[in-house]
Amino acid sequence: MESFHRVLEDDCLSRELFESYKTAYERVSEFFHDYNNVRLHGSLGYRPPAEFFRKHMQAGVTTKTVTL
Structure with a gap:
């Protein structure tokens, strides 16, 4: 999340x-x-x-729930 915020700040804000x-x-x-x-x-x-997600959904890949 911190990495995303850095990209948002540098590339947009x-x-x-x-x-x-x-x-x-x-x-x-x-x-x-x-x-x-x-x-x-x-x-x-x-x-x-978005492309990564679409390809994995088409392949029937399931997600794994992780609890902390």
Whole structure:
């Protein structure tokens, strides 16, 4: 989670001063879309998270619940 916050800060929030809440919301929404659908993630085999998720759901892979 901390790594994601760092990426959000570096790649989105620190790039401009937002004039309004609406503008900030739009930019962060665009960032989330790109992060999940365009940006390649090395930990996911250099695929975007949405593609990784779709492929695993099509393959019938189940998730494992971990309790702490």
